[in-house]
Amino acid sequence: MEKTFQYVDYLWDEEKAASYGDDQVALFLYRSNILGADLRITNYGGGNTSCKTIEKDPLTNEDVEVMWVKGSGGDIGTLTREGIAGLYTERLRNLKNVYKGIEDEDRMVGLFNHCIYDLNSKAPSIDTPLHGLLPFKHIDHLHPDALIAVAAAKDSEKVTKEIWGDTMGWVPWQRPGFDLGLQLEKCLKENPGIKGIVLGSHGLFTWGDTSYECYVNSLEVIEQASEYIAKKVKEKGEVFGGQKIKSLSPAKRKDKAAELMPMLRGLASSENQMIGHFTDSDTVLQYINSNDLERLAPMGTSCPDHFLRTKIQPLILKLDASEDLSNTEEVLKKLNPAFDQYRKEYKEYYENCKHDNSPAMRDPNPVIIIYPGVGMFSFAKNKQTARVASEFYVNAINVMRGAEAISEYTSLPRQEAFDIEYWLLEEAKLQRMPAEKLLSRRVAIVTGAGGGIGKAIADKLVAEGANVVLTDVNEENLKEAVATYKRDQVDGVICDVTREESIVEAYKKANLAFGGVDMVIHSAGLAISKPLEETTQKDWDLLQDVLVKGQFLMAQKGVEIMKKQGLGGDIVNIASKNGLVAGPNNVGYGTAKAAQQHMTRLLAAELGGDHIRVNTVNPDGVIVGSKIWEGEWAEGRAKAYGITVDELPAHYAKRNLLNEIIYPDDIAQAVFCLTGCLTKSTGNIINVDGGMANAFVR
Template sequence: MAPHPQAAALLARSHRLGADPRNTNYAGGNTSAKGTDTDPVTGGDVELMWVKGSGGDLGTLTEGGLAVLRLDRLRALTDVYPGVEREDEMVAAFDYCLHGKGGAAPSIDTAMHGLVDAAHVDHLHPDSGIALACAADGEKLTAECFGDTVVWVPWRRPGFQLGLDIAAVKEANPQAIGCVLGGHGITAWGDTAEECERNSLHIIRTAEKFLAEHGKAEPFGPVLEGYAALGAVERRERAAALAPVIRAIASQDRPQVGHFTDSEVVLDFLASAEHPRLAALGTSCPDHFLRTKVRPLVLDLPPTASVEEAITRLKELHAEYREEYAAYYERHALPDSPAMRGADPAIVLVPGVGMFSFGKDKQTARVAGEFYVNAINVMRGAESVSTYAPIEESEKFRIEYWALEEAKLQRMPKPKPLATRVALVTGAGSGIGKAIARRLAAEGACVVVADLNAQGAAAVAEELGGPDKAVAVTVDVTSEEQITEAFKAAALAFGGVDLVVNNAGISISKSLLETSARDWDLQHDIMARGSFLVSREAARVMIQQGLGGDIVYIASKNAVFAGPNNIAYSATKADQAHQVRLLAAELGEHGIRVNGVNPDGVVRGSGIFAGGWGAQRAATYGIEEEKLGEFYAQRTILKREVLPEHVANAVFALTGGELTHTTGLHVPVDAGVAAAFLR
């Protein structure tokens, strides 16, 4: 069924506004439209309001993301409003105003939209508008910028009372097209969707122009000596070196996924003389600090300091940050406040290098970084025409530890088993590796798809969901340099690595007398030496992170089973199998578990078999190549063919959280080959 015309127009307007980051940030702000529809009970007209529900994003809003409420009931809530001290109770009352099933859960801003006497209302968080809202003399600047067409509303926490305040402002100022909400954002209205959108854009663009024309040239002050940005290559190297340690800092309370950006906005801010003062003031708009925490952790060393010095200082600053955050909580917590959620930073700023942001998944981490860029833009605008003056710390706490915010967090779906974990899978561009990458991503992991075939790796990463889910790296596992670069890419994309699958392989089936030294060396270089190199780099990163980890080897039943015409392949698989035992014994003290999977021949979907191995093995057994899978199945106890997905299932079983006390194990995935039973 097509959406109501008003809802359709609202979605189109929301998409246009949300498509431009100058208008609002991701998941920030909300829009509404009022109109009439047929009451299915009485058959008469009923006045309704369609409004963006809790947690949606304007740019990607769908009809299912709209809350639909009856206006008569919503407006009637003013008669039972118990006052600002109990205004949180009104959110539950919104449920009794829903029309039919009501659509999405109404957000805290529902009252603003419903009580303002306008058919269409936009509430947005543009950097330019928040810059005025967070200036020390924001009220005066708003009047200078807009005259009497945009009215100043002093800071008030979002809620029913703010809706009443804005409604009163509109009624008292019939000439006004909107207002600037102190410390927060803007609200605009109109009689038509077009007029409302036009008014929103007028406020945003006028504020931009005002800041550009009246702002001073260096709002952040001069460049600090020695704090200029490093060159692009050096920045990347330093960021990759610091990333695992910084991820450890952000993950002391709970594991986090990371994101790195070295955008010009961030680098310029960190090079300026005023960045320590401004960063310490924290962000202001509730949408900002709910994602970035009240303030970031800022490394107070120039980029000329050594990596070792930076790491030592970051750890010291982290201890101080945790103490200060706990003190902040204690200063403002009430007996009924939610428990402290964690004292680690969500944003870590490194002068000359860039910004590391963290969250429960890659998208959350990336968006947190985007919000801090918004905050930098706000600080620049406010400092250019005045002084940046965010809302009081006590008000930030009231929102961060709001019972309504806590309830929203409790409604979040249970995380998947591999959420917050970063996996690197070698040979993931096809076959078994591709199946493993798919399974790990499906279970919540971020995946680094590593393969010699760049095109294949890129295709798999795209299939898994793109940069917020997976990235592709081109890796020849015989090259130490390429392996190191792959782990650097993982650190920059996701903060580090927690789970590594040594899957890359090749096989050449020949008799002993036909096996050349090159055949032997090639297979040992890729699988035995390659697995060693990958595991060594994985262990280095995992030890730095201090979060434990998993290393899984895709070995083979041939590591145990002795078959004909397979000397080089089987010997290197035996090498891999013993690496599992050796590394399990060595890395256990760091919480790193090392296990293996021993598949039988995987024919369907296998890159190795498609590349000639299948024909060679079929010739060895004197059968047709297309019947090789069936042949392998019939020689097993279960008479079942092994597929790539079955190997992926075993990898997940070893790493998905149930076998927490298992290391040094090899799991057979061979449908039962008695000669390959482990002894």
């Protein structure tokens, strides 16, 4: 029977669950996924779940209990069979015989491998013994905002008792590891019959005999905590000490954020280039505009899952929401000291807390940046990480609000936080992460990306790790193109490159989506092939507007952003062999392409001092998959060469030195070469034409 909850989503589908039959592992994975679908319950990568089953030992053929648990670095919302570890439960429990105390925690993680049952297991996480030392068939370890608010309240143990009486246990804060598993085991022994345990400053453990019972138990406990906090908030009457400043309107917040983000991105990238994210949700605004912001924010977050992704505390900007940000130099004069101070304090935190064997200090720049009246920015190595950091800080805001309503919010002592952040096991997890791709941490905007060459370029840049904003004048084509990519790495915006205001909006979207722009790829184009006497002024103006004016405006507005960032950049213009070679029936198109090529050289000469490199790719005969060959251009070129349209691909392939057909992917490879490999090349032309001697530039 479906249950009703006010503060969490009940997502259990009986028909779907029944389809798994008695497969307890499948049901545990199903439970995990629907729990992870609700950010109020746990965030991306947060928490872990498990189940225990009876299996045949492959060596003895005897029945043994096996625990299946989320592996290290996984996410319960997307957990699959490949992301779990299977361990002999009894062997895991026998590790109590060799455990030597807190100082032995790191060694114990290595011993988990001696307990592996399933040889295809994901690496077991540090939380493995917390599940293994409890006897229940199904267990959830979650980080719900409401529960962490209870756990982070000054009188957490008392509040736990007030909400649940004798039905819930409580253990004080302790770093995750084998000893915390022993503490859970002890708590259960001393409080038989409890339905869960609150971990001080950390989270929640709940359980059940079946996956469904475990799921409902988790929801009910979270619902009860949420109801309690809602009542306390109502009694208190105001949140975070009330409102101190008023927010700008939604449109003005977006404008202000888009204007500021490239400057913030540049400053946050002083050691490693970062990708940005912006949010101005009601939850965020209530917190950042409050009287208590200056008191609460420096305290830092309480839950380890939070501060591992957000850093221990945010940077609060000392900018007025209505302040004019158009003068980059003046704004940076105000921002630079704030970033310098943040880095200085982070270094002091590291120096004061480090141990002899601590890993080297990581990037001291802020991850979370707060602009009262406007919103919250986050910066990380990629869009997903930046977005998730933002989501985790929203969780932290919810925790602070709840704890303050209950009594008083408390955070972890700095040394405890450091010991988590710079834990050697955490460092080992970071070292196991796959190497970043060549264009990771970079943002590209590609015009004409709804199909053809532009889409191929976007595909290649995405494949090499770049974040890409696709633009096109055709909304249907753009939607279809954007739909081919996964979340986070790509965004799309309608853009008419002949209109300055349209280009400004496209860059605004890029700033809000990723924090700025590093690569401008002007691929939007069209082709008109007519003799001089048949070329109309409309034809001429259209070619000049799309190819030349569009390139000029894209470069002009893009360079403004690149200079704000101070990170250099790339501009690659897709021109044509026809800009170098004189041919019949081509006066409008060839002239425009020649203008594109020379503008590239002029900009390369002008922008080199800012480390902005400007280059050209010249395609020729890209017939297969190219949009411009779908219209009158193909007929015009066929007429010029005295052949049929169907004969064009063979004609173009035969006339180049390599006798090769040129595809959109070949142009994309050239763009990647210029942006990812030839990092000391500017003012150059790369011909991608199979070899046309009359187009050789030297």
